Amino acid sequence: GDSVTQMEGPVTLSEEAFLTINCTYTATGYPSLFWYVQYPGEGLQLLLKATKADDKGSNKGFEATYRKETTSFHLEKGSVQVSDSAVYFCALSAGSARQLTFGSGTQLTVLP
């Protein structure tokens, strides 16, 4: 079945540091790929998405590129802020019902 493997955390960075959170996937067909963010005490919010190979999703300074050859969708940000502290989930959507399959989540803490 479909699966998402995500870099384990927690990840602690200083403000303005470079962020990479690795994500690889296994899926049949051509999935859509997503990064969701969960701030403390809240539900998940869509951060960015990509629907086909070589697409780059971007939002709020975060970027991720759909790499079909390496089955990856790594999240990057050039300069993190304290307000980026949250849990980040990589996910894919595939199959006729297009339901989401999630990775285990990565807790990011950014220190001032």
Added chain:
Amino acid sequence: NAGVTQTPKFQVLKTGQSMTLQCAQDMNHEYMSWYRQDPGMGLRLIHYSVGAGITDQGEVPNGYNVSRSTTEDFPLRLLSAAPSQTSVYFCATRAGTGYNEQFFGPGTRLTVL
């Protein structure tokens, strides 16, 4: 426009009790889903619905029932709660075929003693 709402926000149950988690949406979305979130395991799909009157099982359906009598509501029923059902539950909606983005409710934190 409230989006996706869930009630209650918190709940404590004793083993064997039953309860219903409510989910409502005002976006006229066809698809609705229930997920549970457990530490280190991400979110796992419990049940989903592709429209009123149509439901199907997800990855972890045992111990849960759903029904979808209206477009707006998608309640999740725990028939006989067990400590293994202690979790945070999220409801999500999606517009329909061809739409990828899912919108999540704020969650219900359930503890079963």
